Amino acid sequence: MTNPTTFRERLTWDLEKGEMRDGPVRYLLIRPDTLMGIFARLEPAERARALDAFKNSTIEHGRKSASRYQQMGNLDAEALFATIHATSPQLGWGRWTIERDGDLLNLTVRNSPFAADYEAKADRPICAPIAGMFTAVAGLATGRPMVADELECVALGASVCRFQARPAQA
Numbered sequence: 078m079t080n081p082t083t084f085r086e087r088l089t090w091d092l093e094k095g096e097m098r099d100g101p102v103r104y105l106l107i108r109p110d111t112l113m114g115i116f117a118r119l120e121p122a123e124r125a126r127a128l129d130a131f132k133n134s135t136i137e138h139g140r141k142s143a144s145r146y147q148q149m150g151n152l153d154a155e156a157l158f159a160t161i162h163a164t165s166p167q168l169g170w171g172r173w174t175i176e177r178d179g180d181l182l183n184l185t186v187r188n189s190p191f192a193a194d195y196e197a198k199a200d201r202p203i204c205a206p207i208a209g210m211f212t213a214v215a216g217l218a219t220g221r222p223m224v225a226d227e228l229e230c231v232a233l234g235a236s237v238c239r240f241q242a243r244p245a246q247a
């Protein structure tokens with residue numbers, strides 16, 4: 078059994094309530110420059126802590142979405158990756174490609190919305206929610222704790238954003 082519908086097909090609007098949902102999960106549209114402008118306005122040490130918090134929040138909450146995708150379609154690792162590959166563009170989170178390299182997982186993201194129009198001079202990779210979501214997806218797919226980091230970021234001058242997930246230290 079495969080995922081019966083796509084995220085875009087599941088998304089509904091309730092204009093009376095002023096909300097959009099994927100089933101029980103509420104979503105929000107926000108301009109990326111508005112969102113990322115938070116980080117551009119912080120001092121470097123504050124920015125690092127805020128981006129870590131953004132990543133950790135996405136690990137916790139994004140995992141619920143990835144787990145839901147998995148449960149909707151009884152997805153094995155490859156099918157989960159395929160669902161993430163299909164869903165990311167529909168969310169506006171760029172184009173994701175996940176590849177295995179032994180115990181490691183490599184993710185390439187083209188056109189990350191978090192880095193695309195970053196208004197400040199970045200001092201570190203800034204696509205924290207992608208690193209968080211990749212951490213969650215990698216853990217669910219492999220069935221063990223994984224840690225993902227962004228290695229190269231468009232906000233630092235790279236042509237694409239690259240992430241790597243590795244097994245967490247025991």
Ligand SMILES: [Zn+2]
Binds near residue numbers: 202204227229232239
């Ligand atoms: Zn990036």
